[in-house]
Amino acid sequence: MKSAPSVFHPLARLLHWGMAVLILAMLFIGVSMVGDLSPRHTLFIQLHKATGLTLLVLVLIRIGVRLSVPHPPLPRDIPALQRLAAGASHLLLYGLMLGMPLLGWAMQSAGGYPLPLQLPAIAPHDLRLYSILRQAHGALGYLLFATILLHLGAALMHALVRRDGVLRTMWPTPAPRPDQRR
Numbered sequence: 001m002k003s004a005p006s007v008f009h010p011l012a013r014l015l016h017w018g019m020a021v022l023i024l025a026m027l028f029i030g031v032s033m034v035g036d037l038s039p040r041h042t043l044f045i046q047l048h049k050a051t052g053l054t055l056l057v058l059v060l061i062r063i064g065v066r067l068s069v070p071h072p073p074l075p076r077d078i079p080a081l082q083r084l085a086a087g088a089s090h091l092l093l094y095g096l097m098l099g100m101p102l103l104g105w106a107m108q109s110a111g112g113y114p115l116p117l118q119l120p121a122i123a124p125h126d127l128r129l130y131s132i133l134r135q136a137h138g139a140l141g142y143l144l145f146a147t148i149l150l151h152l153g154a155a156l157m158h159a160l161v162r163r164d165g166v167l168r169t170m171w172p173t174p175a176p177r178p179d180q181r182r
Helices: 010-034 040-068 080-111 127-162 166-170
Strands: none
Touching: 010 040, 010 127, 010 166, 040 080, 080 127, 127 166
16 A cells, blocks of 8 residues: 655645735735725736636646645644644635635626626626625635635644644645654
8 A cells, every 4th residue: 555645746735835825916906906996906806807717727726636646644643623623624725715716706797797718607697696796705705814824823833833744745845744754
């Protein structure tokens, strides 16, 4: 039987860090465009839509990689409740990374706005639905930001408190974890 890898696959790491940068940019662009009615507003909207579509494609690839390529296990001494929390937070992150662009697409469809790349509408043109979807998109954006902060906090806890090498498994140029060195 083949043993589990000590680090994430290079494609998984590339997707992780590339998407992290794009998601943070997307969150800041989203907040900026809501409060900015200057001439930059149109540019912010175009950037937001293009980045959202890019993230939708990347998260689909990332889910495929996650399901098809083995990844390193958590250290054996992590308590069951923390393992459950880690799994749940990752599911939430993946759900939000997939759901946010789809929600934005549906919102734009319901509002009757032009879609990038002449994509088809995925929701009927309905201004009440647009309003609901817009509120949901904003609220889930804040949830995504909070979940990212939780994820970052957990990574820092592994790196600085536990010092168990978990962060190194996803670092762009990882070293083997201390518990997996021979």
